[in-house]
Amino acid sequence: xxxxxxxxxxxxxxxxxxxxxxxxxxxxxxxxxxxxxxxxxxxxxxxxxxxxxxxxxxxxxxxxxxxxxxxxxxxxxxxxxxxxxxxxxxxxxxxxxxxxxxxxxxxxxxxxxxxxxxxxxxxxxxxxxxxxxxxxxxxxxxxxxxxxxxxxxxxxxxxxxxxxxxxxxxxxxxxxxxxxxxxxxxxxxxxxxxxxxxxxxxxxxxxxxxxxxxxxxxxxxxxxxxxxxxxxxxxxxxxxxxxxxxxxxxxxxxxxxxxxxxxxxxxxxxxxxxxxxxxxxxxxxxxxxxxxxxxxxxxxxxxxxxxxxxx
Ligand SMILES: [Zn+2]
Ligand SMILES: [Zn+2]
Numbered sequence: 001x002x003x004x005x006x007x008x009x010x011x012x013x014x015x016x017x018x019x020x021x022x023x024x025x026x027x028x029x030x031x032x033x034x035x036x037x038x039x040x041x042x043x044x045x046x047x048x049x050x051x052x053x054x055x056x057x058x059x060x061x062x063x064x065x066x067x068x069x070x071x072x073x074x075x076x077x078x079x080x081x082x083x084x085x086x087x088x089x090x091x092x093x094x095x096x097x098x099x100x101x102x103x104x105x106x107x108x109x110x111x112x113x114x115x116x117x118x119x120x121x122x123x124x125x126x127x128x129x130x131x132x133x134x135x136x137x138x139x140x141x142x143x144x145x146x147x148x149x150x151x152x153x154x155x156x157x158x159x160x161x162x163x164x165x166x167x168x169x170x171x172x173x174x175x176x177x178x179x180x181x182x183x184x185x186x187x188x189x190x191x192x193x194x195x196x197x198x199x200x201x202x203x204x205x206x207x208x209x210x211x212x213x214x215x216x217x218x219x220x221x222x223x224x225x226x227x228x229x230x231x232x233x234x235x236x237x238x239x240x241x242x243x244x245x246x247x248x249x250x251x252x253x254x255x256x257x258x259x260x261x262x263x264x265x266x267x268x269x270x271x272x273x274x275x276x277x278x279x280x281x282x283x284x285x286x287x288x289x290x291x292x293x294x295x296x297x298x299x300x301x302x303x304x305x306x307x308x309x310x311x
Pocket of ligand 1: 115119
């Protein structure tokens with residue numbers, strides 16, 4: 001058996017073993033080597049449970065995305081062979097796809113209803129990476145992979161690059177690593193950059209949507225450096241204060257349904273309750289992230305409408 005065949009056949013086991021090793025390393029770093037970080041038992045058990053619950057569901061419904069990718073394949077404009085260079089190119093382009101998907105999931109309430117699960121903890125540790133929704137394949141953003149297929153990349157390669165990217169991101173969820181070498185921090189997403197992404201501080205809202213390469217945030221103006229003077233306050237603008245799994249998974253969908261079905265709204269207002277940025281309201285009674293930034297004096301009022309926002 002070649003190394004490639006071994007990887008193909010044992011990818012799930014290898015990934016799970018890497019997750020377990022990463023979590024154990026983090027625990028030892030905190031408890032044996034007294035590095036910074038917190039892994040509270042109840043919150044971590046909840047994260048692991050949400051991972052165990054969402055992974056099989058997402059694996060089953062991945063068939064929706066996979067079927068769409070294979071259906072698009074006959075319309076490809078080229079037939080790109082699977083080689084080391086096409087793998088690298090596919091990974092970089094798929095990473096850009098992830099950036100767009102992630103940014104949409106923070107800027108469109110329908111996507112946020114799915115992604116909020118990942119941000120629902122007030123802690124930041126490796127088990128948080130497992131805290132995922134089971135609606136991933138119903139949100140529609142997975143269809144952003146189709147352009148890669150139309151360019152001519154093999155659907156299996158595109159799926160593999162996505163899995164590899166998600167595996168990389170697992171290791172971003174830790175407080176035990178402060179900063180990595182400067183060149184690495186410049187090019188790649190790191191624990192420091194991803195801590196900012198999980199922050200609810202006004203300074204850190206809507207920042208660092210990257211998967212593996214942080215260059216996309218630098219290019220598109222969403223990069224924010226972690227500031228030691230502003231410790232990250234993890235969680236949601238309005239934290240859930242519950243350990244109820246069902247509520248964590250569904251609360252934003254319930255909120256959308258309640259808001260969009262209010263009496264006396266126009267069709268456009270109902271549409272906005274589903275697809276406008278989180279915090280949008282028809283009477284302006286709620287705060288979107290640009291409002292929070294403005295209140296904190298981070299966004300000049302005149303420029304407020306041009307700034308990036310989210311929940
Ligand atoms: Zn996010
Ligand atoms: Zn994360």
